[in-house]
Amino acid sequence: MQEQIKQWLEQGDIDIFLGYKMIQGHPLPYCFTKENPDDLKDLIVGNARYSLEKMATKIAAEHKELKIGLLTRDCNQRALNVLYIWNQLNPENIKTIGVNCCPSNLKxxxxxxxxxxxxxxxxxxxxxxxxxxxxxxxxxxxxxxxxxxxxxxxxxxxxxxxxxxxxxxxxxxxxxxxxxxxxxxxxxxxxxxxxxxxxxxxxxxxxxxxxxxxxxxxxxxxxxxxxxxxxxxxxxxxDYTTGTRADQSPFNMLGEEVTLKPKPI
Ligand code: SF4
Ligand code: SF4
Ligand code: SF4
Incomplete structure:
Protein backbone atom coordinates (compact mmCIF):
# COMPACT_ATOMS: atom_id res chain seq x y z
CA MET A 1 0.00 0.00 0.00
CA GLN A 2 2.78 2.41 0.95
CA GLU A 3 4.55 1.73 -2.36
CA GLN A 4 1.36 2.38 -4.32
CA ILE A 5 0.77 5.70 -2.57
CA LYS A 6 4.39 6.73 -2.97
CA GLN A 7 4.17 6.00 -6.68
CA TRP A 8 0.95 8.02 -7.03
CA LEU A 9 2.56 10.96 -5.23
CA GLU A 10 5.76 10.80 -7.29
CA GLN A 11 3.87 10.48 -10.58
CA GLY A 12 1.58 13.38 -9.69
CA ASP A 13 -1.53 11.17 -9.77
CA ILE A 14 -2.30 12.68 -6.39
CA ASP A 15 -0.95 15.70 -4.52
CA ILE A 16 -1.78 14.48 -1.02
CA PHE A 17 -2.92 11.25 0.61
CA LEU A 18 -5.25 11.19 3.61
CA GLY A 19 -4.65 8.20 5.86
CA TYR A 20 -3.76 7.45 9.46
CA LYS A 21 -0.62 7.73 11.51
CA MET A 22 0.04 6.81 15.13
CA ILE A 23 0.65 10.08 16.98
CA GLN A 24 1.37 9.98 20.70
CA GLY A 25 -0.21 6.54 20.92
CA HIS A 26 -3.35 7.44 18.97
CA PRO A 27 -4.20 6.55 15.37
CA LEU A 28 -5.01 9.96 13.93
CA PRO A 29 -5.82 11.26 10.44
CA TYR A 30 -2.69 12.40 8.65
CA CYS A 31 -1.96 14.12 5.37
CA PHE A 32 0.91 12.42 3.51
CA THR A 33 2.70 14.44 0.84
CA LYS A 34 5.48 13.80 -1.65
CA GLU A 35 7.63 16.34 0.18
CA ASN A 36 7.83 13.92 3.12
CA PRO A 37 7.86 10.45 1.55
CA ASP A 38 9.47 8.88 4.62
CA ASP A 39 6.28 9.58 6.56
CA LEU A 40 4.62 6.83 4.57
CA LYS A 41 6.42 4.15 6.52
CA ASP A 42 4.26 5.23 9.48
CA LEU A 43 0.99 4.88 7.58
CA ILE A 44 -1.37 2.60 9.47
CA VAL A 45 -4.88 1.29 8.91
CA GLY A 46 -5.66 -0.14 12.35
CA ASN A 47 -9.05 0.50 13.87
CA ALA A 48 -9.11 4.22 13.21
CA ARG A 49 -12.29 5.51 11.65
CA TYR A 50 -12.54 9.19 10.82
CA SER A 51 -14.40 10.90 8.07
CA LEU A 52 -11.42 11.34 5.75
CA GLU A 53 -13.81 12.24 2.93
CA LYS A 54 -15.12 15.16 5.00
CA MET A 55 -11.56 16.39 5.36
CA ALA A 56 -11.12 15.94 1.61
CA THR A 57 -14.25 18.01 1.03
CA LYS A 58 -12.94 20.86 3.18
CA ILE A 59 -9.54 20.78 1.48
CA ALA A 60 -11.10 20.61 -2.01
CA ALA A 61 -13.28 23.64 -1.23
CA GLU A 62 -10.11 25.68 -0.75
CA HIS A 63 -7.96 24.00 -3.41
CA LYS A 64 -10.25 22.98 -6.25
CA GLU A 65 -7.61 21.42 -8.49
CA LEU A 66 -5.85 19.43 -5.79
CA LYS A 67 -5.76 15.69 -6.46
CA ILE A 68 -6.53 13.82 -3.28
CA GLY A 69 -5.94 10.17 -2.38
CA LEU A 70 -7.53 8.55 0.64
CA LEU A 71 -8.06 5.31 2.49
CA THR A 72 -11.65 4.17 2.20
CA ARG A 73 -13.69 1.68 4.12
CA ASP A 74 -17.14 0.81 2.77
CA CYS A 75 -18.74 3.72 4.63
CA ASN A 76 -16.17 6.18 3.29
CA GLN A 77 -16.90 5.02 -0.25
CA ARG A 78 -20.66 5.39 0.26
CA ALA A 79 -20.08 8.91 1.58
CA LEU A 80 -17.89 9.71 -1.43
CA ASN A 81 -20.73 8.66 -3.73
CA VAL A 82 -23.03 11.11 -1.96
CA LEU A 83 -20.44 13.88 -2.07
CA TYR A 84 -19.97 13.39 -5.83
CA ILE A 85 -23.72 13.59 -6.42
CA TRP A 86 -23.97 16.78 -4.38
CA ASN A 87 -21.00 18.28 -6.24
CA GLN A 88 -18.88 18.56 -3.12
CA LEU A 89 -16.02 16.57 -4.63
CA ASN A 90 -14.94 16.00 -8.21
CA PRO A 91 -14.45 12.24 -8.71
CA GLU A 92 -11.75 12.97 -11.27
CA ASN A 93 -9.62 14.45 -8.50
CA ILE A 94 -10.05 11.56 -6.08
CA LYS A 95 -8.17 8.26 -5.89
CA THR A 96 -8.94 5.69 -3.24
CA ILE A 97 -7.40 2.64 -1.65
CA GLY A 98 -10.01 0.35 -0.11
CA VAL A 99 -9.40 -1.32 3.23
CA ASN A 100 -11.36 -3.87 5.22
CA CYS A 101 -13.91 -2.73 7.74
CA CYS A 102 -12.62 -2.02 11.22
CA PRO A 103 -13.96 -3.73 14.35
CA SER A 104 -15.64 -0.53 15.54
CA ASN A 105 -17.67 -0.52 12.37
CA LEU A 106 -18.81 -4.06 13.00
CA LYS A 107 -19.74 -3.71 16.61
CA ASP A 239 -36.10 4.07 -5.28
CA TYR A 240 -32.73 5.39 -4.16
CA THR A 241 -30.49 3.76 -1.59
CA THR A 242 -28.21 6.42 -0.23
CA GLY A 243 -24.54 6.06 -1.03
CA THR A 244 -24.83 3.09 -3.36
CA ARG A 245 -24.38 5.04 -6.58
CA ALA A 246 -22.58 8.10 -7.81
CA ASP A 247 -24.67 8.48 -10.94
CA GLN A 248 -28.24 8.82 -9.68
CA SER A 249 -29.86 11.89 -8.24
CA PRO A 250 -31.37 11.06 -4.84
CA PHE A 251 -34.68 12.67 -5.66
CA ASN A 252 -35.39 11.55 -9.17
CA MET A 253 -38.84 9.99 -9.15
CA LEU A 254 -38.75 9.17 -12.83
CA GLY A 255 -35.67 7.09 -12.31
CA GLU A 256 -33.87 9.02 -15.02
CA GLU A 257 -30.16 8.80 -14.63
CA VAL A 258 -28.13 11.95 -14.32
CA THR A 259 -24.92 11.88 -16.29
CA LEU A 260 -22.08 12.45 -13.89
CA LYS A 261 -18.38 11.91 -14.24
CA PRO A 262 -17.28 8.29 -13.68
CA LYS A 263 -16.48 7.36 -10.12
CA PRO A 264 -12.96 6.23 -9.32
CA ILE A 265 -12.26 2.66 -8.29
S1 SF4 B 1 -27.35 14.62 19.40
FE1 SF4 B 1 -25.55 14.05 20.58
S2 SF4 B 1 -23.80 14.61 19.26
FE2 SF4 B 1 -25.62 15.70 18.46
S3 SF4 B 1 -25.60 17.67 19.44
FE3 SF4 B 1 -26.86 16.36 20.72
S4 SF4 B 1 -25.46 15.53 22.25
FE4 SF4 B 1 -24.19 16.37 20.61
S1 SF4 C 1 -24.71 7.78 10.23
FE1 SF4 C 1 -25.48 9.25 8.73
S2 SF4 C 1 -25.88 11.11 9.86
FE2 SF4 C 1 -24.55 9.83 11.12
S3 SF4 C 1 -22.47 10.53 10.63
FE3 SF4 C 1 -22.91 8.80 9.27
S4 SF4 C 1 -23.74 9.74 7.42
FE4 SF4 C 1 -23.83 11.30 9.01
S1 SF4 D 1 -27.31 18.95 6.33
FE1 SF4 D 1 -28.48 20.12 7.87
S2 SF4 D 1 -27.45 19.61 9.78
FE2 SF4 D 1 -26.02 19.03 8.16
S3 SF4 D 1 -24.69 20.84 7.84
FE3 SF4 D 1 -26.41 21.00 6.43
S4 SF4 D 1 -27.93 22.25 7.48
FE4 SF4 D 1 -26.48 21.49 9.03
Whole structure:
Protein backbone atom coordinates (compact mmCIF):
# COMPACT_ATOMS: atom_id res chain seq x y z
CA MET A 1 0.00 0.00 0.00
CA GLN A 2 2.78 2.41 0.95
CA GLU A 3 4.55 1.73 -2.36
CA GLN A 4 1.36 2.38 -4.32
CA ILE A 5 0.77 5.70 -2.57
CA LYS A 6 4.39 6.73 -2.97
CA GLN A 7 4.17 6.00 -6.68
CA TRP A 8 0.95 8.02 -7.03
CA LEU A 9 2.56 10.96 -5.23
CA GLU A 10 5.76 10.80 -7.29
CA GLN A 11 3.87 10.48 -10.58
CA GLY A 12 1.58 13.38 -9.69
CA ASP A 13 -1.53 11.17 -9.77
CA ILE A 14 -2.30 12.68 -6.39
CA ASP A 15 -0.95 15.70 -4.52
CA ILE A 16 -1.78 14.48 -1.02
CA PHE A 17 -2.92 11.25 0.61
CA LEU A 18 -5.25 11.19 3.61
CA GLY A 19 -4.65 8.20 5.86
CA TYR A 20 -3.76 7.45 9.46
CA LYS A 21 -0.62 7.73 11.51
CA MET A 22 0.04 6.81 15.13
CA ILE A 23 0.65 10.08 16.98
CA GLN A 24 1.37 9.98 20.70
CA GLY A 25 -0.21 6.54 20.92
CA HIS A 26 -3.35 7.44 18.97
CA PRO A 27 -4.20 6.55 15.37
CA LEU A 28 -5.01 9.96 13.93
CA PRO A 29 -5.82 11.26 10.44
CA TYR A 30 -2.69 12.40 8.65
CA CYS A 31 -1.96 14.12 5.37
CA PHE A 32 0.91 12.42 3.51
CA THR A 33 2.70 14.44 0.84
CA LYS A 34 5.48 13.80 -1.65
CA GLU A 35 7.63 16.34 0.18
CA ASN A 36 7.83 13.92 3.12
CA PRO A 37 7.86 10.45 1.55
CA ASP A 38 9.47 8.88 4.62
CA ASP A 39 6.28 9.58 6.56
CA LEU A 40 4.62 6.83 4.57
CA LYS A 41 6.42 4.15 6.52
CA ASP A 42 4.26 5.23 9.48
CA LEU A 43 0.99 4.88 7.58
CA ILE A 44 -1.37 2.60 9.47
CA VAL A 45 -4.88 1.29 8.91
CA GLY A 46 -5.66 -0.14 12.35
CA ASN A 47 -9.05 0.50 13.87
CA ALA A 48 -9.11 4.22 13.21
CA ARG A 49 -12.29 5.51 11.65
CA TYR A 50 -12.54 9.19 10.82
CA SER A 51 -14.40 10.90 8.07
CA LEU A 52 -11.42 11.34 5.75
CA GLU A 53 -13.81 12.24 2.93
CA LYS A 54 -15.12 15.16 5.00
CA MET A 55 -11.56 16.39 5.36
CA ALA A 56 -11.12 15.94 1.61
CA THR A 57 -14.25 18.01 1.03
CA LYS A 58 -12.94 20.86 3.18
CA ILE A 59 -9.54 20.78 1.48
CA ALA A 60 -11.10 20.61 -2.01
CA ALA A 61 -13.28 23.64 -1.23
CA GLU A 62 -10.11 25.68 -0.75
CA HIS A 63 -7.96 24.00 -3.41
CA LYS A 64 -10.25 22.98 -6.25
CA GLU A 65 -7.61 21.42 -8.49
CA LEU A 66 -5.85 19.43 -5.79
CA LYS A 67 -5.76 15.69 -6.46
CA ILE A 68 -6.53 13.82 -3.28
CA GLY A 69 -5.94 10.17 -2.38
CA LEU A 70 -7.53 8.55 0.64
CA LEU A 71 -8.06 5.31 2.49
CA THR A 72 -11.65 4.17 2.20
CA ARG A 73 -13.69 1.68 4.12
CA ASP A 74 -17.14 0.81 2.77
CA CYS A 75 -18.74 3.72 4.63
CA ASN A 76 -16.17 6.18 3.29
CA GLN A 77 -16.90 5.02 -0.25
CA ARG A 78 -20.66 5.39 0.26
CA ALA A 79 -20.08 8.91 1.58
CA LEU A 80 -17.89 9.71 -1.43
CA ASN A 81 -20.73 8.66 -3.73
CA VAL A 82 -23.03 11.11 -1.96
CA LEU A 83 -20.44 13.88 -2.07
CA TYR A 84 -19.97 13.39 -5.83
CA ILE A 85 -23.72 13.59 -6.42
CA TRP A 86 -23.97 16.78 -4.38
CA ASN A 87 -21.00 18.28 -6.24
CA GLN A 88 -18.88 18.56 -3.12
CA LEU A 89 -16.02 16.57 -4.63
CA ASN A 90 -14.94 16.00 -8.21
CA PRO A 91 -14.45 12.24 -8.71
CA GLU A 92 -11.75 12.97 -11.27
CA ASN A 93 -9.62 14.45 -8.50
CA ILE A 94 -10.05 11.56 -6.08
CA LYS A 95 -8.17 8.26 -5.89
CA THR A 96 -8.94 5.69 -3.24
CA ILE A 97 -7.40 2.64 -1.65
CA GLY A 98 -10.01 0.35 -0.11
CA VAL A 99 -9.40 -1.32 3.23
CA ASN A 100 -11.36 -3.87 5.22
CA CYS A 101 -13.91 -2.73 7.74
CA CYS A 102 -12.62 -2.02 11.22
CA PRO A 103 -13.96 -3.73 14.35
CA SER A 104 -15.64 -0.53 15.54
CA ASN A 105 -17.67 -0.52 12.37
CA LEU A 106 -18.81 -4.06 13.00
CA LYS A 107 -19.74 -3.71 16.61
CA UNK A 108 -23.27 -3.15 17.64
CA UNK A 109 -23.49 0.57 17.99
CA UNK A 110 -23.41 2.65 21.06
CA UNK A 111 -25.71 1.14 23.68
CA UNK A 112 -23.63 1.70 26.78
CA UNK A 113 -26.31 0.09 28.93
CA UNK A 114 -24.31 -3.13 28.70
CA UNK A 115 -21.87 -1.46 31.08
CA UNK A 116 -24.54 -1.22 33.76
CA UNK A 117 -24.60 -3.91 36.46
CA UNK A 118 -27.00 -6.67 35.49
CA UNK A 119 -29.19 -6.12 38.55
CA UNK A 120 -30.03 -2.59 37.44
CA UNK A 121 -32.27 -2.82 34.39
CA UNK A 122 -30.91 -0.66 31.59
CA UNK A 123 -33.03 2.46 31.85
CA UNK A 124 -32.62 3.12 28.18
CA UNK A 125 -34.39 -0.07 27.33
CA UNK A 126 -37.19 0.75 29.76
CA UNK A 127 -37.97 4.32 28.82
CA UNK A 128 -35.75 5.21 25.88
CA UNK A 129 -34.74 3.67 22.60
CA UNK A 130 -32.20 0.87 22.47
CA UNK A 131 -29.52 1.95 19.99
CA UNK A 132 -29.32 -1.56 18.57
CA UNK A 133 -33.00 -1.68 17.76
CA UNK A 134 -34.16 -2.11 14.18
CA UNK A 135 -36.59 0.40 12.68
CA UNK A 136 -39.42 -2.12 12.61
CA UNK A 137 -38.97 -2.99 16.29
CA UNK A 138 -38.99 0.69 17.26
CA UNK A 139 -42.23 1.10 15.34
CA UNK A 140 -43.91 -1.58 17.43
CA UNK A 141 -44.37 0.91 20.29
CA UNK A 142 -47.70 2.68 20.09
CA UNK A 143 -47.59 6.31 19.04
CA UNK A 144 -47.65 7.76 22.55
CA UNK A 145 -44.95 5.46 23.87
CA UNK A 146 -42.82 6.00 20.79
CA UNK A 147 -43.13 9.76 21.23
CA UNK A 148 -42.23 9.57 24.93
CA UNK A 149 -39.24 7.33 24.31
CA UNK A 150 -37.84 9.55 21.59
CA UNK A 151 -38.39 12.65 23.73
CA UNK A 152 -36.46 10.95 26.54
CA UNK A 153 -33.59 10.49 24.12
CA UNK A 154 -33.71 14.00 22.61
CA UNK A 155 -33.83 15.68 26.01
CA UNK A 156 -30.40 14.28 26.82
CA UNK A 157 -28.83 16.32 24.02
CA UNK A 158 -26.16 18.76 25.17
CA UNK A 159 -26.06 20.50 21.79
CA UNK A 160 -22.40 19.81 21.25
CA UNK A 161 -22.86 19.56 17.46
CA UNK A 162 -20.63 16.48 17.45
CA UNK A 163 -23.16 14.60 15.31
CA UNK A 164 -23.08 17.28 12.63
CA UNK A 165 -19.37 17.99 12.82
CA UNK A 166 -18.31 14.36 12.40
CA UNK A 167 -20.85 13.63 9.66
CA UNK A 168 -19.26 13.15 6.23
CA UNK A 169 -22.37 14.38 4.44
CA UNK A 170 -23.00 17.50 6.55
CA UNK A 171 -21.21 19.94 4.31
CA UNK A 172 -23.43 23.05 4.31
CA UNK A 173 -21.63 26.37 4.55
CA UNK A 174 -24.48 27.72 6.65
CA UNK A 175 -26.05 25.14 8.91
CA UNK A 176 -29.73 25.36 9.79
CA UNK A 177 -28.91 24.08 13.25
CA UNK A 178 -27.25 27.42 13.92
CA UNK A 179 -29.93 29.50 12.24
CA UNK A 180 -31.60 31.61 14.91
CA UNK A 181 -34.96 31.54 13.11
CA UNK A 182 -35.02 27.78 13.50
CA UNK A 183 -32.99 27.01 16.58
CA UNK A 184 -32.58 29.50 19.41
CA UNK A 185 -28.98 29.91 20.46
CA UNK A 186 -27.63 28.84 23.78
CA UNK A 187 -30.39 26.56 25.02
CA UNK A 188 -29.46 23.18 26.43
CA UNK A 189 -31.05 20.91 25.63
CA UNK A 190 -31.91 22.51 22.29
CA UNK A 191 -35.54 22.90 21.40
CA UNK A 192 -36.81 19.37 21.61
CA UNK A 193 -37.43 17.83 19.16
CA UNK A 194 -36.81 20.54 16.50
CA UNK A 195 -33.03 20.30 16.55
CA UNK A 196 -33.11 16.57 15.90
CA UNK A 197 -35.96 16.59 13.43
CA UNK A 198 -34.36 19.33 11.33
CA UNK A 199 -31.21 17.27 11.10
CA UNK A 200 -33.18 14.08 10.43
CA UNK A 201 -34.99 15.67 7.49
CA UNK A 202 -31.65 16.85 6.09
CA UNK A 203 -30.26 13.34 6.28
CA UNK A 204 -32.93 12.05 3.90
CA UNK A 205 -31.06 10.98 0.76
CA UNK A 206 -27.71 11.78 2.36
CA UNK A 207 -27.05 9.61 5.43
CA UNK A 208 -24.95 6.60 4.50
CA UNK A 209 -25.36 4.92 7.91
CA UNK A 210 -21.71 5.06 8.91
CA UNK A 211 -22.67 5.47 12.56
CA UNK A 212 -20.02 8.11 13.26
CA UNK A 213 -22.61 10.55 14.65
CA UNK A 214 -23.81 7.98 17.13
CA UNK A 215 -20.28 7.06 18.11
CA UNK A 216 -19.58 10.76 18.67
CA UNK A 217 -22.76 11.50 20.63
CA UNK A 218 -21.77 11.81 24.29
CA UNK A 219 -25.27 11.01 25.50
CA UNK A 220 -25.91 7.98 23.33
CA UNK A 221 -28.93 9.17 21.36
CA UNK A 222 -29.87 6.52 18.75
CA UNK A 223 -29.35 8.90 15.83
CA UNK A 224 -28.55 6.18 13.36
CA UNK A 225 -31.95 4.59 13.83
CA UNK A 226 -33.67 7.91 13.24
CA UNK A 227 -31.81 8.47 9.97
CA UNK A 228 -32.40 4.89 8.87
CA UNK A 229 -36.13 5.55 9.17
CA UNK A 230 -35.84 8.71 7.09
CA UNK A 231 -33.92 6.88 4.43
CA UNK A 232 -36.39 4.01 4.33
CA UNK A 233 -38.91 6.62 3.22
CA UNK A 234 -36.51 7.96 0.59
CA UNK A 235 -35.96 4.44 -0.73
CA UNK A 236 -39.69 3.74 -0.85
CA UNK A 237 -40.58 6.94 -2.68
CA UNK A 238 -37.54 7.56 -4.86
CA ASP A 239 -36.10 4.07 -5.28
CA TYR A 240 -32.73 5.39 -4.16
CA THR A 241 -30.49 3.76 -1.59
CA THR A 242 -28.21 6.42 -0.23
CA GLY A 243 -24.54 6.06 -1.03
CA THR A 244 -24.83 3.09 -3.36
CA ARG A 245 -24.38 5.04 -6.58
CA ALA A 246 -22.58 8.10 -7.81
CA ASP A 247 -24.67 8.48 -10.94
CA GLN A 248 -28.24 8.82 -9.68
CA SER A 249 -29.86 11.89 -8.24
CA PRO A 250 -31.37 11.06 -4.84
CA PHE A 251 -34.68 12.67 -5.66
CA ASN A 252 -35.39 11.55 -9.17
CA MET A 253 -38.84 9.99 -9.15
CA LEU A 254 -38.75 9.17 -12.83
CA GLY A 255 -35.67 7.09 -12.31
CA GLU A 256 -33.87 9.02 -15.02
CA GLU A 257 -30.16 8.80 -14.63
CA VAL A 258 -28.13 11.95 -14.32
CA THR A 259 -24.92 11.88 -16.29
CA LEU A 260 -22.08 12.45 -13.89
CA LYS A 261 -18.38 11.91 -14.24
CA PRO A 262 -17.28 8.29 -13.68
CA LYS A 263 -16.48 7.36 -10.12
CA PRO A 264 -12.96 6.23 -9.32
CA ILE A 265 -12.26 2.66 -8.29
S1 SF4 B 1 -24.71 7.78 10.23
FE1 SF4 B 1 -24.55 9.83 11.12
S2 SF4 B 1 -22.47 10.53 10.63
FE2 SF4 B 1 -22.91 8.80 9.27
S3 SF4 B 1 -23.74 9.74 7.42
FE3 SF4 B 1 -25.48 9.25 8.73
S4 SF4 B 1 -25.88 11.11 9.86
FE4 SF4 B 1 -23.83 11.30 9.01
S1 SF4 C 1 -27.45 19.61 9.78
FE1 SF4 C 1 -28.48 20.12 7.87
S2 SF4 C 1 -27.93 22.25 7.48
FE2 SF4 C 1 -26.48 21.49 9.03
S3 SF4 C 1 -24.69 20.84 7.84
FE3 SF4 C 1 -26.02 19.03 8.16
S4 SF4 C 1 -27.31 18.95 6.33
FE4 SF4 C 1 -26.41 21.00 6.43
S1 SF4 D 1 -23.80 14.61 19.26
FE1 SF4 D 1 -25.55 14.05 20.58
S2 SF4 D 1 -25.46 15.53 22.25
FE2 SF4 D 1 -24.19 16.37 20.61
S3 SF4 D 1 -25.60 17.67 19.44
FE3 SF4 D 1 -25.62 15.70 18.46
S4 SF4 D 1 -27.35 14.62 19.40
FE4 SF4 D 1 -26.86 16.36 20.72
Missing amino acids: EHGDCSYLEPELIPPIKKMIGIDNNMQVKAAEQFNQKERFNRWMYEFQKCIKCYGCRDICPVCFCKECSLEHTDLIATGGIPPEVPIFHLVRAVHMGGRCIDCGLCEDACPVDIPLRLLYRKVNEIVTDIF
